[in-house]
Amino acid sequence: xxxxxxxxxxxxxxxxxxxxxxxxxxxxxxxxxxxxxxxxxxxxxxxxxxxxxxxxxxxxxxxxxxxxxxxxxxxxxxxxxxxxxxxxxxxxxxxxxxxxxxxxxxxxxxxxxxxxxxxxxxxxxxxxxxxxxxxxxxxxxxxxxxxxxxxxxxxxx
Amino acid sequence: xxxxxxxxxxxxxxxxxxxxxxxxxxxxxxxxxxxxxxxxxxxxxxxxxxxxxxxxxxxxxxxxxxxxxxxxxxxxxxxxxxxxxxxxxxxxxxxxxxxxxxxxxxxxxxxxxxxxxxxxxxxxxxxxxxxxxxxxxxxxxxxxxxxxxxxxxxxxxxxxxxxxxxxxxxxxxxxxxxxxxxxxxxxxxxxxxxxxxxxxxxxxxxxxxxxxxxxxxxxxxxxxxxxxxxxxxxxxxxxxxxxxxxxxxxxxxxxxxxxxxxxxxxxxxxxxxxxxxxxxxxxxxxxxxxxxxxxxxxxxxxxxxxxxxxxxxxxxxxxxxxxxxxxxxxxxxxxxxxxxxxxxxxxxxxxxxxxxxxxxxxxxxxxxxxxxxxxxxxxxxxxxxxxxxxxxxxxxxxxxxxxxxxxxxxxxxxxxxxxxxxxxxxxxxxxxxxxxxxxxxxxxxxxxxxxxxxxxxxxxxxxxxxxxxxxxxxxxxxxxxxxxxxxxxxxxxxxxxxxxxxxxxxxxxxxxxxxxxxxxxxxxxxxxxxxxxxxxxxxxxxxxxxxxxxxxxxxxxxxxxxxxxxxxxxxxxxxxxxxxxxxxxxxxxxxxxxxxxxxxxxxxxxxxxxxxxxxxxxxxxxxxxxxxxxxxxxxxxxxxxxxxxxxxxxxxxxxxxxxxxxxxxxxxxxxxxxxxxxxxxxxxxxxxxxxxxxxxxxxxxxxxxxxxxxxxxxxxxxxxxxxxxxxxxxxxxxxxxxxxxxxxxxxxxxxxxxxxxxxxxxxxxxxxxxxxxxxxxxxxx
Numbered sequence: 001x002x003x004x005x006x007x008x009x010x011x012x013x014x015x016x017x018x019x020x021x022x023x024x025x026x027x028x029x030x031x032x033x034x035x036x037x038x039x040x041x042x043x044x045x046x047x048x049x050x051x052x053x054x055x056x057x058x059x060x061x062x063x064x065x066x067x068x069x070x071x072x073x074x075x076x077x078x079x080x081x082x083x084x085x086x087x088x089x090x091x092x093x094x095x096x097x098x099x100x101x102x103x104x105x106x107x108x109x110x111x112x113x114x115x116x117x118x119x120x121x122x123x124x125x126x127x128x129x130x131x132x133x134x135x136x137x138x139x140x141x142x143x144x145x146x147x148x149x150x151x152x153x154x155x156x157x
Numbered sequence: 158x159x160x161x162x163x164x165x166x167x168x169x170x171x172x173x174x175x176x177x178x179x180x181x182x183x184x185x186x187x188x189x190x191x192x193x194x195x196x197x198x199x200x201x202x203x204x205x206x207x208x209x210x211x212x213x214x215x216x217x218x219x220x221x222x223x224x225x226x227x228x229x230x231x232x233x234x235x236x237x238x239x240x241x242x243x244x245x246x247x248x249x250x251x252x253x254x255x256x257x258x259x260x261x262x263x264x265x266x267x268x269x270x271x272x273x274x275x276x277x278x279x280x281x282x283x284x285x286x287x288x289x290x291x292x293x294x295x296x297x298x299x300x301x302x303x304x305x306x307x308x309x310x311x312x313x314x315x316x317x318x319x320x321x322x323x324x325x326x327x328x329x330x331x332x333x334x335x336x337x338x339x340x341x342x343x344x345x346x347x348x349x350x351x352x353x354x355x356x357x358x359x360x361x362x363x364x365x366x367x368x369x370x371x372x373x374x375x376x377x378x379x380x381x382x383x384x385x386x387x388x389x390x391x392x393x394x395x396x397x398x399x400x401x402x403x404x405x406x407x408x409x410x411x412x413x414x415x416x417x418x419x420x421x422x423x424x425x426x427x428x429x430x431x432x433x434x435x436x437x438x439x440x441x442x443x444x445x446x447x448x449x450x451x452x453x454x455x456x457x458x459x460x461x462x463x464x465x466x467x468x469x470x471x472x473x474x475x476x477x478x479x480x481x482x483x484x485x486x487x488x489x490x491x492x493x494x495x496x497x498x499x500x501x502x503x504x505x506x507x508x509x510x511x512x513x514x515x516x517x518x519x520x521x522x523x524x525x526x527x528x529x530x531x532x533x534x535x536x537x538x539x540x541x542x543x544x545x546x547x548x549x550x551x552x553x554x555x556x557x558x559x560x561x562x563x564x565x566x567x568x569x570x571x572x573x574x575x576x577x578x579x580x581x582x583x584x585x586x587x588x589x590x591x592x593x594x595x596x597x598x599x600x601x602x603x604x605x606x607x608x609x610x611x612x613x614x615x616x617x618x619x620x621x622x623x624x625x626x627x628x629x630x631x632x633x634x635x636x637x638x639x640x641x642x643x644x645x646x647x648x649x650x651x652x653x654x655x656x657x658x659x660x661x662x663x664x665x666x667x668x669x670x671x672x673x674x675x676x677x678x679x680x681x682x683x684x685x686x687x688x689x690x691x692x693x694x695x696x697x698x699x700x701x702x703x704x705x706x707x708x709x710x711x712x713x714x715x716x717x718x719x720x721x722x723x724x725x726x727x728x729x730x731x732x733x734x735x736x737x738x739x740x741x742x743x744x745x746x747x748x749x750x751x752x753x754x755x756x757x758x759x760x761x762x763x764x765x766x767x768x769x770x771x772x773x774x775x776x777x778x779x780x781x782x783x784x785x786x787x788x789x790x791x792x793x794x795x796x797x798x799x800x801x802x803x804x805x806x807x808x809x810x811x812x813x814x815x816x817x818x819x820x821x822x823x824x825x826x827x828x829x830x831x832x833x834x835x836x837x838x839x840x841x842x843x844x845x846x847x848x849x850x851x852x853x854x855x856x857x858x859x860x861x862x863x864x865x866x867x868x869x870x871x872x873x874x875x876x877x878x879x880x881x882x883x884x885x886x887x888x889x890x891x892x893x894x895x896x897x898x899x900x901x902x903x904x905x906x907x908x909x910x911x912x913x914x915x916x917x918x919x920x921x922x923x924x925x926x927x928x929x930x931x932x933x934x935x936x937x938x
Contacts, residue, residue, distance in 0.1 A: 032190035033183025035412075037362045038444040042853035045362055073183040086181040090173055093818035097660020098180030098828065099187065099362040099412030127861035131853060133362055133413050134660055135822055136829030137861040 003066040007031060008075025016062040022048070023057035026072065033073045037131070044130035047103035048072050053076040054110035056129070073102035076109075080156060084147040085109060087157035094145035096134030098156040108144045116152055120145060159882060160874035162813060167672040168881045171818035172679045175665045176410060176658070186410040188382045189366040189441055196368065197226055199426060199440035200279035202269040202286050203450055204261035207295035207520035207846030208308065210447045211259050211268070211288055218285040219271055227430050228286075229270040231257040234429065235396055238316050242487040242525065243385035243392065245635055245696055249578040251327055251486040252317040254827035256396060256425055260834035262292075262310055262484035263520050264847045265449035272430045272438060284458040287390035295520040295846050296325065299458060299481050302517040303837075309517040310484065319486065320516075330493045330514040330578065340473025341508025344464025346549050347473075350542040351461070352911040354534045354895075356481075356840035357454040359527055361859050363412020364447040369427040370437035372405070377428055379406045384418040384657050385697030390689045392421045393428050401417075404428075414659035416526035416829070417452045419699045429815045452525030453840060455480040455492050455516075459538035464509075469552045471507040471561050476538065477502070478514040483523040488517040490578035492524070493529040495629075498581060500539045501533030502569035502782070503627045504561040510571060517915025520846050524925035526699055528827060529891045532628055533834070540624035540896035541911065544903060553608070554900065555599050558591075558625045565589045584779040588884070590810035590874035591625060591784035597872060598623075598808030602694060602788040612905045616796045617841070618619035619803075620905025623788045624896035629780035630876075630885040631702030638707040642671060642714040644722070644769035646761040648753030649681040650741060652714075655695030656707040657687045661887055662819040663703040667711045669815050671878050674715035676739025677753065693772055701783070701885035704815060708880035710775040717771030725756050725769070781876050783811040783884045784903035787828075787893025788867075791901040798921030800902060801865075802832060807893055808870040813882035817871060820886055824869045834860045835895045839914050 004013045007029060016025055023046040026034045034057050037045035041059040048057050049071040060095060076083035082090070086106045095101050111118060111126035118126070123144050124137070132140060150157060162169065179186050216228045224568075234257050240250040257267055268284050273279035294308045301307060302325040311322040319327045341347050368380040377399070383389050386406040394401045411418065427440040442451065445788035457480040464473035478496050482489040497512035549555040563569060565586050572584040598606065604621065612618040641653040652671050658664040670681040675682075685691055695707055722744065723734040730737065743750045760769045790803040807824050815818040837857040841849045850856045869890075876881035899910045908923040 017802065030185075030192075031183075032185040032187075032192075035187075035362070036189070037364070038853050040444070040854075042444075043362060073181070077182050082178075082181065090177045090181050091485045093171065093822050095174060095177050095180050096662065096819075097363070097411060097413040098176070098362070098821055099660070101180055102183045105181070124861040129860070131362060131858060131860060133360055133415070133830065133858065136825035136827075136859075136867055137864060138825045138867055139818070139822055141861060 001063060003062060005065050005067065006069045008072055020062045021058050022060040022062050022065055025062045026057060030075060031072050033097055035102060044107060045100050045103040047106045047130065049106055049110060052113065054107045073105050082156065084150040085144065086157050088143040088147040088150065091157065092139050092146060094135065094140040094143035100130060100132045103131065104140060112148050112151060116148060118148060162875065162882055165673055165881065167679055168815050169813065171816055172665060172669055174662050175684055177670055180410065186367055187363060187412055188380045189407050191368045191380055193368055193370060193437040193439060196275035196437040196439045197272040197274065197430060197434065198279050199272050199430065199438060200276065200283040201267060201446065202283040203587045204264055204266040204268050205265050206261060206290055206292060207263050207297065208293040209290040211261065212291050212295065213289040214269065215287040216269065219282045222278065222282035222285060224274035224918045225271060226274065226436065227272040227434050229257060229426065229429065231236060231259050239392060240487060241421045243388035243421055243697060246391060249490050250488055253311055253319055254485050255723045263522055265522055266484060270426050290900060297519060297521060297842065297846050299479055302519050310520060311643045314343055319812060325518040326515055327482050327518055328490035328493060328516040330490065331512065332497060332571060332574035333511040334574060335509035337473050337475045337509045337511035340507065341462060341464040344472045345467045346546065347462065347464045348542055348545040348549055349460065349462045350538065350545055350911065351458065352538045352541055353458045354456050355913055356446050356456050356729055357834050358856065359415040359417035359838055359839045360853065361413030361415060361417060364442040364444060365418065365423050366441040367423050367427045368437065368439050368664060369431040371431060371435060376403050376405060377431055379404065379424050380430055380548050381408060381424050382408060382418055383408050384414045384659055384699055386657060386687050386689055387655060387694055388697055389421050389424050393424050396425050396841050397428060397432060398647045405690045408657050411659045414894055416696065416699065418450050419526045419697065424452060444853065445851040448840065448856065449848045452487060453522050454527040455482060455524035457496065457534040459534060461538040461542040463542045463546050465546055465550065467550065469550050469557045469560050471504050473509040474504065474507045476535065480514065480516045480525065481519050481521065481925050482516050483521045485521055485523045486516065487523055487525040488815045494575055494578050496531035496535035498571060498575040499628055500535035501571045502563060503625065505563040505567055505569040506561045509522050512575060521842060522840065522848065528830065528888050530700065530888065533892045536624065536892045538625050541899055544622065544900040553602060554623055555595050557726035559595055562591050562625060562765065577632055577635060582779065587781055588812055588874045588876040588879055589784055590872045591648055591786065593872045594784055594786040594808035594810055595625065597870060598786040598788055598806055601870060602721045602806045604788060606875050607790065617792050617794050618905040619792055620901045621788065621790050622897050622900025622904050623786065624893055624900060626785040626787065626889055626892045628701055628889040629782055630705035631777050631780055632700050633777050633780045636696035636702060636706060637774055638695040638710040638716040639772060639774040640707065640710040641693050641772040642718045642770065644718060644757050644760055646757045648757040649683065650675060651683050651685055652711065653685045653692045654707060654711060655687060655692040657696050657698040661823060662816060663698065665819065666704050667708060670708050670711050671715040673881060674712055674719055701887045704883050705879050705885045706775055708883060710773050712880040713773035713775060714771045717773060718769055721769045721771065722756055725759065726751055779878060779885050781878060783809060783886055783889045785809045785889045785893060787897040789894065789897035789901045789904055791898060793902055793905045793920065795906060795924055798917035798924060800836060800858045800915055800920060802898060805894065806868040808872050809886065809889065810872045811886035812874050812876035812879050812884035814871045815883050820871060821869045823886050824868050824890040827888065828867050828894055829859050829864055831891040831894035832864060835898045835913050835915060837914050
């Protein structure tokens with residue numbers, strides 16, 4: 001079947017197979033920041049915003065997202081530069097291998113949209129489904145809290 | 158010299174990762190992101206049986222399946238034995254593996270591979286392969302492997318360097334100094350502890366992935382998620398009977414390795430399909446294959462005996478280890494060697510030391526290199542025994558370590574007796590700040606006060622524990638790294654290094670070292686890394702070697718380039734080179750200055766043009782250990798057996814921290830992995846040897862909510878043989894949590910946990926065995 005969706009602000013139409021998940025479709029559309037770490041919703045590496053909320057793209061059927069709006073980490077940067085979440089991850093040593101980073105940043109963006117001033121515990125809870133094997137989460141959590149402060153002040157970094 | 162460090166302007170600064178911007182913006186920089194039109198996809202058929210011979214394999218239905226292009230089995234692939242372990246040559250691991258064998262030795266072993274136009278077709282077609290197996294009795298534990306009359310796992314006659322195949326012994330290691338039996342007999346106190354560690358998996362977020370194609374000249378290009386591109390090239394060349402120069406291996410950004418990508422697991426399959434079909438190929442492990450058909454940490458049973466005088470000075474140390482390498486002996490010998498060599502030199506007071514290790518085959522998933530590399534298992538045994546000794550003698554656990562640890566200027570006979578599966582290299586410690594790590598770590602952690610605090614009488618008991626550790630920096634006199642620095646006509650530089658940044662940030666660290674030498678900012682150094690066509694040889698990323706070994710090669714190449722620049726500048730400025738210095742992109746002399754850009758232009762277009770460039774190699778003569786003191790606080794619920802780690806502190810001596818933020822990150826990540834190893838991570842098997850939990854839901858790695866606050870203290874030291882005082886740091890942090898947490902639990906409730914992971918069930922059973930806990934007993938402070 002054919003679906004139409006908006007990915008990072010760009011309208012796209014694509015033919016999908018029955019049973020195909022959003023992760024595979026997005027990667028086929030060139031959005032390779034959507035990472036396949038487990039293909040079954042355990043690791044969070046494929047998290048994207050679907051109509052504003054974070055989902056594991058490997059767990060959503062492509063057929064379900066006809067007409068939807070999807071944001072990936074590739075759409076965060078704009079003419080003004082890096083998004084605060086990207087800036088603080090880069091600046092705060094929150095990125096090691098970077099494979100989990102896109103999913104983690106989109107998960108964090110979901111949190112900061114509903115809770116602009118989260119506690120550390122809230123950030124950690126939000127990341128419960130976003131595995132990282134490199135960092136021990138110390139610097140990613142700190143970077144997200146810093147990003148939240150920047151965003152509340154309307155700054156980038 | 159240490160005094161130079163105050164003058165560093167790039168080293169010691171937390172520069173941003175050179176690849177960081179691409180990573181946070183989600184650019185297609187990983188091997189699996191490569192857009193390869195027309196690529197074939199590979200699916201693997203793996204063994205459903207732990208031990209069986211293949212009588213017959215019928216691929217006719219598969220070959221006729223729509224979209225299938227190539228099917229590989231033992232009937233149409235090379236049969237020479239090799240090892241998948243990506244180590245230097247000659248490889249120390251036994252040649253006991255075939256690409257596809259007539260015998261399968263674990264559930265998950267390779268049986269066949271199918272390449273097809275789509276992954277779905279490849280998978281569907283692979284399922285149609287009919288295999289007639291002759292089932293053999295499986296060997297599913299160390300004891301079963303060593304039992305008289307045990308089934309022989311490697312009964313083939315063409316394997317090489319297996320110690321005793323008839324008795325399932327892959328490798329044997331022994332080393333001794335003095336007379337340990339006498340030493341134990343002479344000791345005022347002797348303690349004995351036996352620990353038994355579990356199957357654990359690395360679980361990098363990026364599973365193994367490879368993309369291959371033929372270049373326009375018919376050479377094969379392998380884009381791989383590997384830690385060892387040059388070893389991949391050498392091993393694949395031999396398997397495919399190709400000259401090494403017909404193969405190009407490129408490692409792009411890598412999504413974590415931790416040792417599991419020091420293994421040639423998928424490149425050979427993709428490459429042979431590309432060779433046979435002329436088509437690009439993409440082959441990616443599923444998460445299940447990443448658990449089952451990949452590599453794991455060697456489970457070990459280690460008996461540790463310590464003898465000491467009344468004051469705690471060690472007199473005799475004996476370590477007796479048996480490891481389970483699974484079906485193949487990848488890293489079997491060397492992990493076992495490191496179990497002793499990365500632990501026993503730590504306490505060099507004892508004149509009598511003995512180490513013996515045996516590595517056995519079983520019909521379980523294959524072990525391999527895993528961050529810590531035997532040192533993790535060995536230091537659990539040693540540090541548990543040290544805790545027991547402290548307890549026995551009534552000496553504070555920190556004080557016992559202070560009395561026994563190796564110091565700057567000292568040596569241990571183990572350095573010479575125990576190397577990488579052979580004799581080692583004598584080594585005098587040239588930097589050791591473990592004393593400071595213990596002192597400052599204790600202070601910050603509040604050790605003295607917390608150690609004497611009452612554990613409580615309620616269901617939740619509190620305790621603290623600690624441990625001390627060493628690792629190494631590369632492999633002395635074996636592993637070489639080379640680097641090339643070339644100057645561009647704008648005064649910037651290209652740094653070509655064969656080293657392999659697995660996500661640790663080592664490309665950035667190497668750029669910082671080059672920039673420091675060349676008197677420029679890191680932005681003026683372009684890193685080109687890990688491409689066997691473009692970059693000089695480097696052993697790869699393992700054994701905590703990149704900062705120390707590759708860093709030293711980079712420093713030497715940059716120094717040579719610097720000398721060339723100063724020679725040119727001396728002519729231009731009419732000064733002697735020794736009177737010149739490079740500051741902020743300019744060469745300043747007594748009578749004027751010239752910019753690096755001027756020199757760069759001149760080197761290209763004259764007068765007297767000539768490329769400014771240098772290549773340097775480095776082979777370390779020693780492997781200077783980083784050191785660490787680890788401290789853990791725990792709460793143990795005596796009703797449920799649940800352990801909660803309340804806080805963890807690691808005080809680390811890694812010499813100069815080239816990039817402090819990234820250095821902390823290495824330790825934080827390693828500690829997190831170690832906490833998972835201590836509390837939750839274990840591959841479990843059915844009675845037939847099938848892995849029960851090959852996914853991230855049932856194999857529990859720590860998430861952000863599962864971890865306590867982790868504090869990392871970088872304790873100042875300077876390694877005179879390292880680049881700008883640096884040692885390496887990647888592995889050591891993972892060794893701390895297991896013993897420190899176990900020792901903290903002992904402090905809290907008096908039970909000695911020896912079989913990780915410390916699940917509530919195990920802890921509860923141990924508590925029930927020790928009735929005194931219910932009526933609570935305070936440990937001696």
